[in-house]
Amino acid sequence: MHSKELLKGTLQTIILKLLADQGKMYGYEITQRVKELSGGEMLLTEGALYPTLHKLEAEKLLTTEKVTMGKRVRKYYKLTEAGQSSAAEKMDEFTNFIQMMHRVLQIDPAF
Amino acid sequence: MHSKELLKGTLQTIILKLLADQGKMYGYEITQRVKELSGGEMLLTEGALYPTLHKLEAEKLLTTEKVTMGKRVRKYYKLTEAGQSSAAEKMDEFTNFIQMMHRVLQIDPAF
DNA sequence: CTTAATACATAAGAGACCAATGTATTAGGG
DNA sequence: CCCTAATACATTGGTCTCTTATGTATTAAG
Numbered sequence: 001m002h003s004k005e006l007l008k009g010t011l012q013t014i015i016l017k018l019l020a021d022q023g024k025m026y027g028y029e030i031t032q033r034v035k036e037l038s039g040g041e042m043l044l045t046e047g048a049l050y051p052t053l054h055k056l057e058a059e060k061l062l063t064t065e066k067v068t069m070g071k072r073v074r075k076y077y078k079l080t081e082a083g084q085s086s087a088a089e090k091m092d093e094f095t096n097f098i099q100m101m102h103r104v105l106q107i108d109p110a111f
Numbered sequence: 112m113h114s115k116e117l118l119k120g121t122l123q124t125i126i127l128k129l130l131a132d133q134g135k136m137y138g139y140e141i142t143q144r145v146k147e148l149s150g151g152e153m154l155l156t157e158g159a160l161y162p163t164l165h166k167l168e169a170e171k172l173l174t175t176e177k178v179t180m181g182k183r184v185r186k187y188y189k190l191t192e193a194g195q196s197s198a199a200e201k202m203d204e205f206t207n208f209i210q211m212m213h214r215v216l217q218i219d220p221a222f
Numbered sequence: 223c224t225t226a227a228t229a230c231a232t233a234a235g236a237g238a239c240c241a242a243t244g245t246a247t248t249a250g251g252g
Numbered sequence: 253c254c255c256t257a258a259t260a261c262a263t264t265g266g267t268c269t270c271t272t273a274t275g276t277a278t279t280a281a282g
Contacts, residue, residue, distance in 0.1 A: 027260070047240060156270080
């Protein structure tokens with residue numbers, strides 16, 4: 001019942017913000033961090049995550065670095081400079097969105 | 112750059128909440144009220160609005176009443192009892208969503 | 223008389239995500 | 253030892269929601 005439709009459009013913002021805070025992360029780590037921060041409520045699917053990461057990389061907002069741990073390969077992502085700007089922009093957009101929704105839905109701002 | 116993607120999934124909530132507050136409204140009135148409440152930032156397109164109204168009606172959350180004003184026909188929508196429950200539910204979902212996003216994005220709750 | 227606003231509506235398509243599936247390594251319990 | 257769960261990457265097909273474009277018709281204003 002935590003409607004999944006509301007999450008649409010938030011994934012890029014989440015990824016960029018986490019990377020802005022953490023410096024670098026790999027895909028699986030992102031899914032776990034989101035799960036942790038949301039108290040288990042928000043579960044990123046790989047079918048959403050990886051295509052988005054690849055898209056952000058193609059747009060030069062992220063760069064990758066492969067690190068081999070034993071026989072397992074991890075792919076770390078970090079923000080480019082453009083990515084850092086984009087992260088800040090997306091966060092602004094999101095807070096504006098929330099404020100607008102508060103007005104439209106007439107929710108007590110204290111909430 | 113108020114990203115349109117973030118609005119996905121909010122339309123039903125908005126419609127139900129406005130009807131819960133106003134009692135009854137017609138389609139065009141809803142677009143104007145949203146525009147007014149958002150300070151012109153949020154513009155509902157008819158291609159989104161009418162199919163959604165029809166869908167909510169098909170789900171028995173809304174009932175309609177046609178009113179003729181001169182030669183122009185207005186179609187008023189109001190909530191059924193199920194619609195009132197649904198409106199409250201959607202509002203809960205939305206506030207939960209915002210709280211979850213605050214945690215995930217680590218936004219100052221005061222914001 | 224032409225444009226903008228009011229008022230309804232549908233159809234084609236795009237965008238973002240989910241579910242399912244696939245490969246492969248590692249750790250733990252029985 | 254073997255099976256399962258967790259770790260770690262990735263792609264494909266389908267769904268849902270909205271946007272763009274289009275259509276009809278009335279009314280008000282310049």
